[in-house]
Amino acid sequence: MNSRYDAERIAPYAARRSRALEVLSARGAAALLLSARPKLRNADTEHRYRPDSDLWRLTGLGEPHCALLLLPASNGRAARSVLFLRERNAEQELWSGRRLGVERAPELLRVDEARPIEGLWSDLPGLLEGCARLCYRTGVDAQSDAAVLEVLARLRSKTRSNATLPHELLDTAPVLHELRLSKDQAELRAMSRAAEITCAAHASAMRSARPGMREFELEALIEYEFRRRGADAPAYGTIVAGGANACILHYVDNRDELRDGQLLLIDAGAEFEHYAADVTRTFPVGERFSAPQRELYELVLRAQLAAIDSARAGRRFDEPHATAVRVLVEGLCELGLLRDSVPAALESGAYKRFYMHRTSHWLGLDVHDAGSYVREGASRELAPGMVLTIEPGLYVAEDDREVDERWRGIGIRIEDDVLVTDAGPQVLTAAAPKAPDEIEALRARALAS
Template structure:
């Protein structure tokens, strides 16, 4: 993305704020892994969305008063540090390369902030790690407490920027959609490679590493979230991350993994038999989940209420489980009592963007379910989970978790399934895995 994009976002945001507003954006700080070894740094998404700046310890101020201003506080140039840990933009680079109106060393932040607070009546805060939580109130009171007794008092309202900013992030621009497409494309390639390599005796960690290698081959340097590579009963843990077990013949494998491209995520899940052939029970549960996913996807169009996606998936899965005898009673009773939740356990989707569970409300300002709009991107991910300890369930169904997840873009009048090119049907999966064995 060009720097103009970030400037346009700042202008659009400030246009929604009242006069005499100041926005504080607190960037992330780098975290220590062990002693002098640090974790790879990734900037706060809100901060990056409005600045494009991805160095640690940075802070930004956006000011709307008589004029608007973008001020960036960052680490100064330091030859020794840069030799050890990489180049810094420095104060001059912030202005030259990031379009800051003014830039300062981060050590000068408090002094400059208090100067800028004069005349401010609305203070919008975006500080996801509570970096400045103990100081915010004193900053807003500074001029009121330190002015002479007969001067007009300044009362500042503290507000959360997320209420405004997150609605901007919900509708994706063409540039954002392109980055999501690239992340999905890399993930499609990687999921296919893992599916081809899957076989009894291989370890979950090997498949996880293969996924990472494969997305790197397509230009993505990181995943959007830790890979979930869960064989057998491990798949009944929704966020299983150990990835340490050897795959066994007769098990199902669930892999939930997505590449990240230029700060934009993909999020895709596939489930398939370790040996490449579904058992009757595995096929039955898989088909129920796929039916739920496909029924929900068919509904997608602008104007659809968000909650109908989950409700549709749940009813399809409840009907399927009843037909197999895993749920009893009338379908009306099953839905009313929500007895299906024993096996379905989670809702069936979320917004997708810079965060894998992206920001933006699922309700409108009146509290009604939000309706889909062109440019929204989200996942649909129904799943059925039957753990080994479900001893009242026939043995052939136990010890498996099956989830299928696709990434969906809402278009002008319909939808696009961005991740459809990874094998999805029973026949597609069995044929694809058989070709790998051949």
């Protein structure tokens, strides 16, 4: 059998499953996790398959058409995992690729039991007897929602008096998604690799950009670097935005020509073993920043460094954002882009004209990763093992007549991925250059060669 299922690789998935079974047992809840449905791109052509993050995290199985049922300990019976998956089929495998198969799954994935996926909905009622609750995420797939409700209705119609049956449907978020917040060692290894690949790609783009190139040439270069270094895919749509295109936050057209004198904003991250990196760098298309570009760039960088420094265990999740906003507003007032006093601009939110998004989100299997941002109504405390982005920016619209002309059409964002540790914030993506002098030196060398 290939190394995809070797014992060392599978061990962390089995450990996460044990932890999930503990949490579920404490609540008397079973959990049903379904694989992502293959999606059509157009006509009969499918998108490349990307497994569901929850299912992947607890099995390491990337196949479509499978499901994991986690059953809590009850009545002296130990908690257990039942994996439903496709059976092997030589003819089908010839067309669509190898399958793990029902026979090999228990040994290789260390699940307690494996069954054919065709039996999922008919087996479920029997397996759920004895469970008081079912943890299942509604609203993702209507067809599966209907099947789950039917199973629950079928169970309810049973009249045997002493059977415990699921009478409550729990969302996966407060139960299983909380476990995704603090990353284990294997997850951090995958995230560090995603970060490393991403930084190499950004550095390569910084060396390769030339006036006269089209944005998509750099998109292609970035994604080539991702793939050739072993990334699964880009973790999200690559943004390559020259000049004022950087002021469109989710710009993905990537087809304009780059001109000397512009800044180039690249927001791109690799996915490795389905863990994401999320990095933004902004640098001159020519050799140097113009004076106004450099002033705004240094301001965003100051805000970012201060925000990173505040991403510490015990502080609140929203503290990096508050820090970034404070630094940005002070700078905008100093430069004359905001004419209020600092407290007035903070109070009125006038800065949102130039900085309209948040500074951070969780990062992990999903770019905007699972896990709540609040606890008991307040921003939650950061703890070691959590990974978040720190990504302040400034965007001055091309047609903003209220600011001096020299600022118009400048868009800047600087984004890194930060691991909270006992020893303070650890920047996973520090290898992508961001100091302005370093960037200018790199650009000068690149343009001379």
